[in-house]
Amino acid sequence: MAADSVEREILIEASPEVVWNVITEPEQISRWFSDDAEVEGRAGADGTLTWSPGGRGGDKEFDAIVPIRVVEAEPFRRFSFRWNHPEGAGPDENNSALVEFSLIEEVDGTRLRVVESGIDAVTHDEEDKARYLEEHEHGWEKHLGEMLDYVASKPRGATR
Amino acid sequence: MATAVAADDALWAAVADPTRRRVLDALLEHGEATTTTLAQGLPVTRQAVAKHLAVLNRVGLVAGRRRGREVRYTVRPERLDDATEAMVRVAAQWDGRLARIKRLAESAQAEAGIDF
Numbered sequence A: 001m002a003a004d005s006v007e008r009e010i011l012i013e014a015s016p017e018v019v020w021n022v023i024t025e026p027e028q029i030s031r032w033f034s035d036d037a038e039v040e041g042r043a044g045a046d047g048t049l050t051w052s053p054g055g056r057g058g059d060k061e062f063d064a065i066v067p068i069r070v071v072e073a074e075p076f077r078r079f080s081f082r083w084n085h086p087e088g089a090g091p092d093e094n095n096s097a098l099v100e101f102s103l104i105e106e107v108d109g110t111r112l113r114v115v116e117s118g119i120d121a122v123t124h125d126e127e128d129k130a131r132y133l134e135e136h137e138h139g140w141e142k143h144l145g146e147m148l149d150y151v152a153s154k155p156r157g158a159t160r
Numbered sequence B: 001m002a003t004a005v006a007a008d009d010a011l012w013a014a015v016a017d018p019t020r021r022r023v024l025d026a027l028l029e030h031g032e033a034t035t036t037t038l039a040q041g042l043p044v045t046r047q048a049v050a051k052h053l054a055v056l057n058r059v060g061l062v063a064g065r066r067r068g069r070e071v072r073y074t075v076r077p078e079r080l081d082d083a084t085e086a087m088v089r090v091a092a093q094w095d096g097r098l099a100r101i102k103r104l105a106e107s108a109q110a111e112a113g114i115d116f
Helices: A016-024 A026-032 A126-137 A140-152 B002-007 B009-016 B018-030 B035-040 B046-058 B077-112
Strands: A006-012 A036-038 A046-051 A064-074 A078-083 A097-106 A109-117 B062-067 B070-075
Touching: A006 B077, A016 A026, A016 A078, A016 A097, A016 A109, A016 B077, A026 A036, A026 B077, A109 B077, B009 B018, B009 B046, B009 B077, B018 B035, B018 B046, B018 B070, B035 B046, B035 B070, B046 B062
Parallel strands: none
Antiparallel strands: A006 A109, A036 A046, A046 A064, A064 A078, A078 A097, A097 A109, B062 B070
């Protein structure tokens, strides 16, 4: 595991096929990830994820549109993509973060693991800095609480 | 600052290790503690705790103060902040997304009428 990566997993009481559809179909992606998603679940597909702070019918002026490129799509087993690269540029390891989903079939369902790496490659932009500063206005106490929650959560657990 | 995180690979590596995060967590709870005290609450040996504390000390995440024959350690929050801010945020975001994926998949599975 790279130093700047985060790994989380969760056990889902559903088949790998059902989980696969939830993580790769645009209409489903917009229910767990962004507010809107235009992306195909096939390797090499370029798309966008859109966050609309004003709601779907709201003011588009504040929409955040994030590019995404599918890297790997092995049905019911692996799905990975790069995102957060600069608009118009092709994603690579220096300008984007890599998200890798693995689906592992178990007796009780499917273990879904996600690893996001290259986080430090995408924490340089102004928006990120602004968010960083805003979060820190709430002070160290808040951050410490989050840190404790994070560390106290079960290793590899992601059930909250 | 977030940019400092990228510049300091050693700091990232120090908190990337799950056991070291547990040592940090225990130290945060104690406020100030010796290697022996920390080892009592963790499923690792005193020697392992000492090794992790040495790594954390080297990158400035903890500070040791000698009191007679023992060294008392404390967390240096300003360094912890630098090292973990992005990671904590990203981890929390994925926890939320995974929980939503779970709910969606389980209700789709239930609708399909096959139990798991």
